[in-house]
Amino acid sequence: MLNNEEVLNELKAQFGDKILSSKLDYDTLIVDVPSNSAYAVLEFLKNQPSLKLNFLTTLCGLHFPDHSGAELGVMYQVKNLVSGYSLRLKSYFPITNPKINSVTGLFPSANWMERQEYDFFGIEFEGHPDLRRILNVDDMDYFPMRKEYRLEDGTRDDKEDKYFGR
Amino acid sequence: MSTANSSFEMYDNFDGEIATLNLGPTHPATHGIFQNVLKVDGEKILSSEPTIGYIHRAFEKIAEHRAYYQITTLTDRLNYCSSPINNIGYTMAVEKLAKIQVPKKVDYMRIILMEMARIADHIICDSVIGVDTGALTGFTYIWQWREKIYDMYEEVAGARLTTNMGRIGGFDRDFSPRFHKLIKEFIQDFPKAFEEFNSLLERNRIFMDRCIGAGPISAERALEYGFTGPNLRATGVDYDVRIAHPYSSYEDFDFTVPVGVNGDTYDRFTVRQEEIRQSFKLMKNAYENLPEGKTHANVPDFFLPPKQDVYSKMEQLIYQFKIIMGEVSMPKGEVYFPVEGGNGELGFYIQSDGGRSPYRLHFRRPCFIYYQAYPEMIKGSVLSDAILTMSSMNVIAGELDA
Numbered sequence: 001m002l003n004n005e006e007v008l009n010e011l012k013a014q015f016g017d018k019i020l021s022s023k024l025d026y027d028t029l030i031v032d033v034p035s036n037s038a039y040a041v042l043e044f045l046k047n048q049p050s051l052k053l054n055f056l057t058t059l060c061g062l063h064f065p066d067h068s069g070a071e072l073g074v075m076y077q078v079k080n081l082v083s084g085y086s087l088r089l090k091s092y093f094p095i096t097n098p099k100i101n102s103v104t105g106l107f108p109s110a111n112w113m114e115r116q117e118y119d120f121f122g123i124e125f126e127g128h129p130d131l132r133r134i135l136n137v138d139d140m141d142y143f144p145m146r147k148e149y150r151l152e153d154g155t156r157d158d159k160e161d162k163y164f165g166r
Numbered sequence: 167m168s169t170a171n172s173s174f175e176m177y178d179n180f181d182g183e184i185a186t187l188n189l190g191p192t193h194p195a196t197h198g199i200f201q202n203v204l205k206v207d208g209e210k211i212l213s214s215e216p217t218i219g220y221i222h223r224a225f226e227k228i229a230e231h232r233a234y235y236q237i238t239t240l241t242d243r244l245n246y247c248s249s250p251i252n253n254i255g256y257t258m259a260v261e262k263l264a265k266i267q268v269p270k271k272v273d274y275m276r277i278i279l280m281e282m283a284r285i286a287d288h289i290i291c292d293s294v295i296g297v298d299t300g301a302l303t304g305f306t307y308i309w310q311w312r313e314k315i316y317d318m319y320e321e322v323a324g325a326r327l328t329t330n331m332g333r334i335g336g337f338d339r340d341f342s343p344r345f346h347k348l349i350k351e352f353i354q355d356f357p358k359a360f361e362e363f364n365s366l367l368e369r370n371r372i373f374m375d376r377c378i379g380a381g382p383i384s385a386e387r388a389l390e391y392g393f394t395g396p397n398l399r400a401t402g403v404d405y406d407v408r409i410a411h412p413y414s415s416y417e418d419f420d421f422t423v424p425v426g427v428n429g430d431t432y433d434r435f436t437v438r439q440e441e442i443r444q445s446f447k448l449m450k451n452a453y454e455n456l457p458e459g460k461t462h463a464n465v466p467d468f469f470l471p472p473k474q475d476v477y478s479k480m481e482q483l484i485y486q487f488k489i490i491m492g493e494v495s496m497p498k499g500e501v502y503f504p505v506e507g508g509n510g511e512l513g514f515y516i517q518s519d520g521g522r523s524p525y526r527l528h529f530r531r532p533c534f535i536y537y538q539a540y541p542e543m544i545k546g547s548v549l550s551d552a553i554l555t556m557s558s559m560n561v562i563a564g565e566l567d568a
Contacts, residue, residue: 026262026501056392057504058513058535060528075515075528077502081389081403084410088502109392112538120226135219135567144227151231 002085004029007051014044030088038074038091039101045078045087046106053078053087056107059114061121062090065147071095072123076103102128120145183207187549191220195553197294198563202540202552209548214541218534222567229527233492234260235334235468237527242328244531245565248287248508249329250279250319257332258413259503259514264334264468264496271459272336273415274452278349279322279331280414280505281449285356286315287508288396288438288445291560295435296367298557299376304366311359314352321345335469336462353450360446364439377432381543381555388429391539394532395510397559400437401429407506418455421448431551431558438560467494492522502530509533509560533565 012019020032033041045053062073070092079086102125103110114125115134122143125131190201199220205212225240241252254276289312293305316326321342323331367373385401398405406423408416424440426433462469470489471482488494498520504513513530544552
């Protein structure tokens with residue numbers, strides 16, 4: 001049975017200072033890594049015989065406009081189906097150069113998930129076989145889940161977000 | 167068409183061995199708005215290119231602008247064949263975030279409703295597999311039981327399809343006397359009707375010939391494609407969130423997780439049929455052992471006070487106002503909470519910055535993740551099997567497109 005401490009020690013032994021930070025939130029281990037080593041860490045988590053976190057539960061984009069230099073990010077949640085152990089990996093990068101390696105080579109299920117996050121956040125997954133918009137129309141010229149895009153139609157001035165929440 | 171040349175060109179096109187066929191977006195056989203551009207050689211499918219997003223409604227964006235209690239109604243519209251599972255799953259995710267402990271009675275009520283929703287979901291899927299193989303009778307018979315389940319939803323939540331069921335912390339009221347009457351009738355009469363429906367299809371030679379071997383996938387590929395739920399179990403992997411990460415007191419009950427062998431349409435059908443029996447057993451056990459007690463946790467920050475108190479007590483008036491306006495703050499942090507939805511692991515990832523609405527809400531939608539395996543599953547099969555494969559995967563447009 002895996003536990004958070006052992007997994008973290010194993011990660012630190014393998015990657016050293018590439019593990020930028022780690023914390024426990026609601027009993028889940030959350031590890032931050034630089035965007036250029038996210039692929040390597042996921043590969044290690046997947047293939048290391050003692051971990052075998054080989055099921056990609058989900059991945060999603062994140063946007064923090066206040067974190068300058070690391071505005072956009074991706075959250076990966078990987079899991080060992082046998083023991084049920086889950087780990088969350090996060091990786092941030094600047095919005096001016098939103099690039100991260102695609103993990104489709106490790107997890108074929110990441111294909112559409114990455115297309116979705118490209119569609120909504122404009123995150124460019126390098127090495128993705130078919131990086132196109134998936135839920136929105138192809139000729140959309142903005143990324144709607146980024147925080148600066150208003151909920152209501154931006155072309156109308158009679159509708160403001162403050163009337164619909166924050 | 168006017169010259170001989172152009173009509174020859176026309177014939178040239180028809181002589182081409184590979185034809186392009188648009189299956190959808192609005193095709194009666196796809197049970198929803200899906201487009202597939204197929205390359206076919208006669209009836210054989212060479213490749214398929216799915217286009218999705220026709221009913222995308224930006225729920226993740228809308229959720230960032232709504233108070234927590236207002237998001238339940240968005241989750242209805244994900245898998246609208248089993249809305250209560252989505253509602254209650256979301257509610258439980260928020261409860262995990264806010265560290266709310268609900269009474270045992272709420273857990274059991276939730277199990278009853280979620281298993282009822284699973285029965286309704288699987289009834290729809292299995293009877294539609296029958297329709298797509300040409301057996302309309304079973305569908306028309308069994309759908310009245312789905313209606314009976316919807317009658318019970320109506321008693322609990324006031325709505326039939328998009329139920330918006332439950333509250334953060336429990337239920338707004340106890341089961342009504344009419345609900346008790348309906349569920350007793352259901353428990354008494356459903357097994358006979360269901361076995362009758364089952365006997366129409368399960369060992370029916372024509373049905374078996376159509377389904378066995380249609381749209382198969384191996385366990386390895388299914389796991390790589392992120393399959394969960396009945397579709398994964400049909401390949402032989404016994405992963406069920408109710409067992410792996412018990413929530414809502416599922417650990418109190420004894421039930422089995424059926425698995426298939428070949429991962430084809432027939433296995434998906436039989437796995438769902440057995441799950442209906444297991445869900446019925448769970449629902450019956452939970453109903454018969456329903457504990458006494460309150461139907462909501464003691465969380466005045468989330469739970470609307472009784473109306474007579476709002477009119478007579480200052481504190482209750484303040485709570486009423488704060489809840490309705492959504493001015494309830496949440497702890498900071500992030501949670502991922504999975505439930506076993508009708509189609510698999512339905513996960514809610516909430517990132518909270520302490521404000522009135524989630525900073526980021528992400529739905530792990532099982533349909534969206536496994537539908538990407540569809541081109542691989544139908545490659546090389548005939549067109550009619552492609553339709554059958556899609557209905558046996560139970561791809562729900564609402565969940566696919568969010």
